[in-house]
Amino acid sequence: MRSPTLFLCVYLFSYFICAQETSRSENQAQEQDSTEIVPKKIYVTNDIGDEEPPAVDGLLNDSVWNRVEWTGDYIENQPDENTSPSYQTKFKIVYDSKNLYIGVRCYDAEPDKIIKRLSRRDGFEGDWVEFNIDSYHDKRTAFSFTVTAAGVKGDEFISNNGNNWDGSWNPIWYTKSNIDDEGWTAELRIPLSQLKFSSADNQVWGLQSTRRFFRAEERSLWQRKPIDQPGWVSEFGELHGLKNIEPQKQLEIQPYTVASSETYEAEVGNPFRDGSETDIAFGLDAKIGITNDLTLDLTMNPDFGQVEADPSAIALDGFQIFFREQRPFFVENKNIFDFNVSRSEAGNTFGSDNVFYSRRIGRSPQGYPNTNEGEFVEIPDNTQIIGAAKFSGKTENGWAIGVLESVTAKKYATIDNNGDRRREVVEPLTNYFVGRAQKDFNDRNSYVGGVFTATNRDNLTEGLDFLHKSAYTGGLDFKHQWKDRVWYLGGNVILSHVQGSEEAIQNTQQSITRLFQRVDAEHVEVDEDKTSLTGSGGNIQLGKIGDGHWRFETGGTWRSPELELNDIGFQRQADDIRHYTWVGYQTLKPDSTFRRVGINYNHWSAWDFAGNQNELRFNTNSWQNWSNNWFSNVGFNYAPIRYSNFALRGGPRLRLTPEVSFWNGIGTDGRKKLRFNLFHNGRKALDNSMRRYYVEFGFRYQPIDALRISIFPEYSINNDKLQYISNIDTDDGVRYLNGQIEQRTLSMSVRLNFNINPNLTVQYWGQPFISRGRYSNFKHVTNATAKNFEDRFLQYNAQQVSFLDDTYSVDENLDGNTDFSFGNPDFSFVQFRSNLVVRWEYIPGSEIFLVWSQDVSQSGNPSDGLLTGLNDNIFGQTPQNIFLLKATYRFVL
Numbered sequence: 001m002r003s004p005t006l007f008l009c010v011y012l013f014s015y016f017i018c019a020q021e022t023s024r025s026e027n028q029a030q031e032q033d034s035t036e037i038v039p040k041k042i043y044v045t046n047d048i049g050d051e052e053p054p055a056v057d058g059l060l061n062d063s064v065w066n067r068v069e070w071t072g073d074y075i076e077n078q079p080d081e082n083t084s085p086s087y088q089t090k091f092k093i094v095y096d097s098k099n100l101y102i103g104v105r106c107y108d109a110e111p112d113k114i115i116k117r118l119s120r121r122d123g124f125e126g127d128w129v130e131f132n133i134d135s136y137h138d139k140r141t142a143f144s145f146t147v148t149a150a151g152v153k154g155d156e157f158i159s160n161n162g163n164n165w166d167g168s169w170n171p172i173w174y175t176k177s178n179i180d181d182e183g184w185t186a187e188l189r190i191p192l193s194q195l196k197f198s199s200a201d202n203q204v205w206g207l208q209s210t211r212r213f214f215r216a217e218e219r220s221l222w223q224r225k226p227i228d229q230p231g232w233v234s235e236f237g238e239l240h241g242l243k244n245i246e247p248q249k250q251l252e253i254q255p256y257t258v259a260s261s262e263t264y265e266a267e268v269g270n271p272f273r274d275g276s277e278t279d280i281a282f283g284l285d286a287k288i289g290i291t292n293d294l295t296l297d298l299t300m301n302p303d304f305g306q307v308e309a310d311p312s313a314i315a316l317d318g319f320q321i322f323f324r325e326q327r328p329f330f331v332e333n334k335n336i337f338d339f340n341v342s343r344s345e346a347g348n349t350f351g352s353d354n355v356f357y358s359r360r361i362g363r364s365p366q367g368y369p370n371t372n373e374g375e376f377v378e379i380p381d382n383t384q385i386i387g388a389a390k391f392s393g394k395t396e397n398g399w400a401i402g403v404l405e406s407v408t409a410k411k412y413a414t415i416d417n418n419g420d421r422r423r424e425v426v427e428p429l430t431n432y433f434v435g436r437a438q439k440d441f442n443d444r445n446s447y448v449g450g451v452f453t454a455t456n457r458d459n460l461t462e463g464l465d466f467l468h469k470s471a472y473t474g475g476l477d478f479k480h481q482w483k484d485r486v487w488y489l490g491g492n493v494i495l496s497h498v499q500g501s502e503e504a505i506q507n508t509q510q511s512i513t514r515l516f517q518r519v520d521a522e523h524v525e526v527d528e529d530k531t532s533l534t535g536s537g538g539n540i541q542l543g544k545i546g547d548g549h550w551r552f553e554t555g556g557t558w559r560s561p562e563l564e565l566n567d568i569g570f571q572r573q574a575d576d577i578r579h580y581t582w583v584g585y586q587t588l589k590p591d592s593t594f595r596r597v598g599i600n601y602n603h604w605s606a607w608d609f610a611g612n613q614n615e616l617r618f619n620t621n622s623w624q625n626w627s628n629n630w631f632s633n634v635g636f637n638y639a640p641i642r643y644s645n646f647a648l649r650g651g652p653r654l655r656l657t658p659e660v661s662f663w664n665g666i667g668t669d670g671r672k673k674l675r676f677n678l679f680h681n682g683r684k685a686l687d688n689s690m691r692r693y694y695v696e697f698g699f700r701y702q703p704i705d706a707l708r709i710s711i712f713p714e715y716s717i718n719n720d721k722l723q724y725i726s727n728i729d730t731d732d733g734v735r736y737l738n739g740q741i742e743q744r745t746l747s748m749s750v751r752l753n754f755n756i757n758p759n760l761t762v763q764y765w766g767q768p769f770i771s772r773g774r775y776s777n778f779k780h781v782t783n784a785t786a787k788n789f790e791d792r793f794l795q796y797n798a799q800q801v802s803f804l805d806d807t808y809s810v811d812e813n814l815d816g817n818t819d820f821s822f823g824n825p826d827f828s829f830v831q832f833r834s835n836l837v838v839r840w841e842y843i844p845g846s847e848i849f850l851v852w853s854q855d856v857s858q859s860g861n862p863s864d865g866l867l868t869g870l871n872d873n874i875f876g877q878t879p880q881n882i883f884l885l886k887a888t889y890r891f892v893l
Helices: 002-035 063-066 502-510 866-873
Strands: 042-044 075-080 089-093 101-109 127-136 144-150 153-159 164-166 172-178 183-191 201-212 218-221 236-242 251-264 276-289 294-300 377-378 384-396 401-408 412-419 420-427 429-443 445-459 466-480 485-502 534-546 550-559 576-586 594-607 615-625 631-644 659-667 674-685 692-706 707-730 733-757 760-781 793-795 801-804 807-810 818-824 827-843 846-859 880-888
Touching: 063 089, 089 201, 101 127, 127 183, 144 172, 144 183, 153 502, 466 502, 485 502, 502 534, 707 760, 707 818, 733 866, 760 866, 827 866
Parallel strands: 042 236
Antiparallel strands: 075 218, 089 101, 101 183, 127 144, 127 201, 144 153, 153 164, 172 183, 201 218, 201 236, 251 276, 251 880, 276 294, 294 384, 377 412, 384 401, 401 429, 412 420, 429 445, 445 466, 466 485, 485 534, 534 550, 550 576, 576 594, 594 615, 615 631, 631 659, 659 674, 674 692, 692 707, 707 733, 733 760, 760 793, 760 827, 801 807, 807 818, 827 846, 846 880
């Protein structure tokens, strides 16, 4: 890939220079466009009175539509903003005391070429039309309803002025589409109970409509929005004429029942693993509109069995891996509860760190019982959520409020000793609380907010006193925008406080997140008598996101050594201060080569709280949408300064060699039935002490509108001459043992989606995975910050190291006596996970799931090849099979 990547870089550089030569005149035109006030369109609706409401059949032949006028005159937004679209679109809106009705016509001179691809809800495949309704009229949030030409519906909750689109929001509404000689039509019925609005006699709502014309991959808008105009909801047109409608208090109850059966390979002598298990469970979800603005969500004994399994992953750096939340109760309205520590446009700012990480609730038990040889143990896979309640919403005067309360059960491990059984607590009864609030002001251009979280554990018995008794976090955030939201200043500050036994706080001080025991760290030390720890963190940033070609952001973030968020949040690293700057250039008009191009520059630098500079990195990257609708991106990094406080797990600060890295991706036209994607990245130390490469290549194939298949194999190489193994105490001091690793990882994600109709779908996902690591050239670090790589360690030779019974013995001084020994660090982890889900939404909001999950997890032979390891440890093995039948019924009262 070197030649195409180099060619692309040279081409883009030349293109950028040419663009600069011609940008003066274009900038003048764009300056006029960006500074002009785009007129707000207004549509006036009408009450249907005594007439029969329209039948939602997609035909637009009901007489009630004659009560209002058409509106249209859509303007192209992509790829060529402020031009006429290929075909026009028009719509009408009427309402009654309970519903809003929308009828829309999408003109198309070639109706036989309209793309009617089927998908599951929120699939957004083929031709579609969308309506965004800002019924709060707060210019920051909106409800989105989409219908495709095939009749598939999509719905999302829009927040943060269009920066967040929450597809987990699944309201009850109705739609049908129809294709005729003029193109296609659709009708929508949206119950007012699914929207939030004020009690004013005369309502004004924000309104936007988008049409996707699939064949040209074109987007057109009812209300024009220039490409360089920041925001989305703030730029909507307006819906007038809504008179005397009353806010509808929502009341929905959704009971469920789930029957499960599990089969697996029986374990001889283990009474807990006899080969099969069955269970039946009941639960309840409820949604209660306390006011029209605020909703109370309740769940009792929730089931998450139909959720897709997490992808396989291995982390050799010791840090935890972030997995996205997939459980419906926690995903819906999660934008209200989010409190990101330092997400930014720039790179490498720990963007996944968050004060609230809902996957802590219902996690696997954290304790393990004391056992004797010959005893068998049964531990629950997850901690049961007894109940949870979520109070959230946004008021008409600009308050966004979220309160979440959850209680998880005390869980026991059962230990069997020849029929004699005892139980030990492995997870205490725990209460989790999250409170979040934000207030808009300054004509919705600014907000201030706060967050408070609490984790309280009950009766930490012996064996669980390594956990915090309690953990609290508080934070404040703000954002101010000016000059039509082009410029912004934002930030936050966070305080954390954890309490527990001396053991618990010592564990916190010594965890991989902070490592107070570092031998050369003068600003931190382990205090074995502490029973609490208080830390802080925060972020400040200034940026420009519109009004022309150029955008930028600069800022800084910090996490004090004592900051601890991981009881109910997610935090990878403490003891960190960093500065970042990002500058971006984007084209605003297509040309003969590109539809759109973006070119970016980043740099960031990091220090610890002792003032040591641990990183300096420069980056340049670009993304391209080509005229044939292919997509590509390319980026390069150079890091001249690299140190790690964490690489030796409590040992001294380690100098890492300067490195260069790259990434590059290419994707063919996503509209085609056969689409290919390639992505690869690589890193290389300048002295060849480290080399990594990752490649993913695959295709998506849609032979018919109802079927889509995708296969994406991945392969990665990790060669590192200084990979941490262990810290070992010897008579001559601690040996910071490292080795040379040759790691190979191979996996393949396979997906199949078959849509019988918009409400009945079959989905399959499967992933074989193997990661194999072989170690050699063992060494221990002697001068961690030496400039030359070879001067940082002492490497053992063949006479000093012997291997017997899967154990390495080291005789450093060759006196015939073993100075220390360690187990063979070679590994081979093999896993196969899959989910088959049949989903039938038999009436809106009520579903039946049939789920089949498989899991095979094995430790393979590191001396085997990757394909041999997969074959020996997946094929022919007895998998763990889980079968679920889940039925829900949604009562709307």
